[in-house]
Amino acid sequence: MTATSDRDPQPWQDQLFDALKGAGIRQVGYVPDAGHSRLIARCKADPDIRDVVLTTEEEGIAMAAGAWLGGQRSALLMQSSGVGNCVNMLSLIRACRFPMLMLVTMRGEWEEFNPWQEPMGSIVDPVLKLCDTHVAKVETPDAVVPAVQNALQLAFGDDRAAAVLLSQKLIGRKVWVK
Amino acid sequence: MATEPLAPVRLNRAILTKRLVAKLDREAVVAGIGNTNWDLFGAGHRPENFYMLGSMGLACPIALGVALAQPERGVIALEGDGSILMSLGCLATIGKIAPRNLTIIVWDNGLYQITGKQPTATAGSTDIVAVAKAAGIPNAQWVRTEAHFDQLLSRRFADDGPLFLAAKIDDKPGPVQTPRDPALIRNRFMKGLGVGNAGALD
Numbered sequence: 001m002t003a004t005s006d007r008d009p010q011p012w013q014d015q016l017f018d019a020l021k022g023a024g025i026r027q028v029g030y031v032p033d034a035g036h037s038r039l040i041a042r043c044k045a046d047p048d049i050r051d052v053v054l055t056t057e058e059e060g061i062a063m064a065a066g067a068w069l070g071g072q073r074s075a076l077l078m079q080s081s082g083v084g085n086c087v088n089m090l091s092l093i094r095a096c097r098f099p100m101l102m103l104v105t106m107r108g109e110w111e112e113f114n115p116w117q118e119p120m121g122s123i124v125d126p127v128l129k130l131c132d133t134h135v136a137k138v139e140t141p142d143a144v145v146p147a148v149q150n151a152l153q154l155a156f157g158d159d160r161a162a163a164v165l166l167s168q169k170l171i172g173r174k175v176w177v178k
Numbered sequence: 179m180a181t182e183p184l185a186p187v188r189l190n191r192a193i194l195t196k197r198l199v200a201k202l203d204r205e206a207v208v209a210g211i212g213n214t215n216w217d218l219f220g221a222g223h224r225p226e227n228f229y230m231l232g233s234m235g236l237a238c239p240i241a242l243g244v245a246l247a248q249p250e251r252g253v254i255a256l257e258g259d260g261s262i263l264m265s266l267g268c269l270a271t272i273g274k275i276a277p278r279n280l281t282i283i284v285w286d287n288g289l290y291q292i293t294g295k296q297p298t299a300t301a302g303s304t305d306i307v308a309v310a311k312a313a314g315i316p317n318a319q320w321v322r323t324e325a326h327f328d329q330l331l332s333r334r335f336a337d338d339g340p341l342f343l344a345a346k347i348d349d350k351p352g353p354v355q356t357p358r359d360p361a362l363i364r365n366r367f368m369k370g371l372g373v374g375n376a377g378a379l380d
Contacts, residue, residue: 027246050246052275055267062236066243069228069364071373074243092233095360
């Protein structure tokens with residue numbers, strides 16, 4: 001069963017947090033998206049995880065590299081529009097062979113109402129693949145944890161970039177907070 | 179309009195970098211692209227140096243990640259004016275997090291030096307120290323002289339931060355260049371910090 005709104009808490013969101021926590025993620029950088037709000041709140045409430053709100057997703061690529069250089073695992077949370085901001089900076093990940101775990105909430109697809117989201121949303125998958133990033137797209141709640149576990153293994157086992165795209169169908173209809 | 183110059187003396191990056199390195203013990207240094215990291219390499223390689231060959235503007239957020247991962251170690255980010263102008267947002271991020279073990283040093287020659295000395299915004303209109311203060315790093319100041327630089331660095335790098343320093347420098351290029359092997363640079367730095375398995379096959 002999928003969410004009816006991106007504001008409704010869903011069990012997979014806590015399962016996703018548990019997967020990150022279980023894998024020893026210690027730093028979480030994010031440019032907020034409503035689809036990540038539960039995960040961000042769980043990270044903020046955890047004394048062993050340092051949450052860092054970023055001004056742009058590029059910073060998150062750098063912070064992940066720095067975390068690894070300092071001996072910690074990290075994750076970067078963003079909306080699909082942020083993927084475009086990261087393209088050049090993913091050179092850092094590929095050139096130095098850094099682990100890089102990205103969790104991307106999608107826009108520009110299921111029940112999207114804003115045409116300005118469509119151009120970037122429609123090319124997230126090929127753009128990330130061109131940047132040598134493993135991409136898994138998740139559309140059902142039961143597929144979230146396996147996809148994240150696989151991405152964790154690819155990133156931190158193989159020293160590479162791996163992204164999990166959380167589809168708009170999974171997250172639910174965009175509702176603006178008033 | 180400013181009636182006084184931002185800083186009275188044009189200093190030299192290679193000289194200041196050597197003076198910085200002379201003060202260091204186990205501190206980690208993340209040096210931005212071009213002359214910034216060439217002069218760090220030229221000051222004598224240390225295992226705790228990370229040299230950037232690309233990703234202009236990311237030295238500060240990389241250093242932030244290191245500083246959060248290693249809270250007991252002083253971490254220093256070196257950037258040029260062109261690089262920091264590309265990612266001013268990171269100063270707000272760092273101002274908000276306020277890592278006490280992070281020092282940022284900006285070498286400000288007011289030029290995109292290696293691309294043909296085109297002037298940057300700091301050559302006239304932008305005061306990068308004022309930007310850092312306004313972004314939330316109150317301990318931000320201009321380096322006035324070499325002796326002033328030494329004085330500003332006579333501190334525990336692992337505490338009392340974040341500290342932001344900027345020096346108006348001349349346009350002399352770095353005399354040497356860093357070896358271009360990114361994975362080697364990463365591995366040696368991690369070995370220098372004693373993390374990961376970078377030294378396992380020595």
